[in-house]
Amino acid sequence: MHGMEYDTLIPQDREPIGKDPFTFHCHPDVPCFLKCCRDVHLPLYPYDILLLKKQLGITSGEVIERYTELTEGSHPYFPGLRLKLFDDTARSCPFLSGDGCTVYVNRPTSCRTYPLERGLECTGKGGDIKVHHFLTHHPYCKGHFESRTYTLKQWERDQNLHQCNLMNDLWAELDAFFATNPWVGEGQAGPYQRLAFMAVYNIDDFRSYTQQHHIIEQFKLPKDERRRIQKDDESLLQFSFKWLESILGGRKRLLKK
Numbered sequence: 001m002h003g004m005e006y007d008t009l010i011p012q013d014r015e016p017i018g019k020d021p022f023t024f025h026c027h028p029d030v031p032c033f034l035k036c037c038r039d040v041h042l043p044l045y046p047y048d049i050l051l052l053k054k055q056l057g058i059t060s061g062e063v064i065e066r067y068t069e070l071t072e073g074s075h076p077y078f079p080g081l082r083l084k085l086f087d088d089t090a091r092s093c094p095f096l097s098g099d100g101c102t103v104y105v106n107r108p109t110s111c112r113t114y115p116l117e118r119g120l121e122c123t124g125k126g127g128d129i130k131v132h133h134f135l136t137h138h139p140y141c142k143g144h145f146e147s148r149t150y151t152l153k154q155w156e157r158d159q160n161l162h163q164c165n166l167m168n169d170l171w172a173e174l175d176a177f178f179a180t181n182p183w184v185g186e187g188q189a190g191p192y193q194r195l196a197f198m199a200v201y202n203i204d205d206f207r208s209y210t211q212q213h214h215i216i217e218q219f220k221l222p223k224d225e226r227r228r229i230q231k232d233d234e235s236l237l238q239f240s241f242k243w244l245e246s247i248l249g250g251r252k253r254l255l256k257k
């Protein structure tokens, strides 16, 4: 979102929320239980791929191959990923069982955030991002008629959203940079765009790539950060965001040796 009036950004069926509590409770006894896990458009962000990889004990490439499909991104210059639903009449989420979500602990961000949605407004000042929250109302969702209330902060704590939001905000900054079309000259799906796709979504391949090309060693990094990057995917993903922006002509937040 760039330089638009805030009011024009609010879709019609969504209500902006601030500090006041909203009414919602989802539990196995609601008549609509698990209805929202079928026939759903569920975007998957780079950090969601890490969560699913961890939960399923498979590689990021396998997560992408088995459970995702390409979709439109937030702008025309970089594709997004979404969950690939079962190809049956119910179009169920592949992680849905009769008892509920089989990846609950590491479920994707959108599943945790619902019934809220986060809208990120890029203010254009050094990549700063302003966050807006909306309450969605889907006619089938009966959770809005329950008696429990939450504030935004309580909901985020309850759904363990802190780390997802942090990682997704970093991704949104990079994606806002991608919206400036840094691929000019190579067009869509050119070598840099394919490299970027791998670096943001396929962390295992990106790890092999950094080792093969000695990428991490080329930058001045504090020892503990270097160690974290070498051992955990989350730190490597944060590195990948900074590295891509830097090699594609954006902010230089990594210092070359």
Ligand code: SF4
Pocket (backbone or CB within 6 Å): 025, 026, 027, 030, 031, 032, 033, 034, 035, 036, 037, 114, 140, 141, 142, 143, 144
């Ligand atoms: S209350 Fe809403 S979120 Fe919960 S199961 Fe029903 S449709 Fe899904």
Ligand code: SF4
Pocket (backbone or CB within 6 Å): 036, 037, 038, 040, 042, 093, 094, 095, 096, 097, 100, 101, 102, 103, 104, 107, 108, 111
């Ligand atoms: S990942 Fe879990 S919560 Fe999300 S749609 Fe699938 S079954 Fe539902």
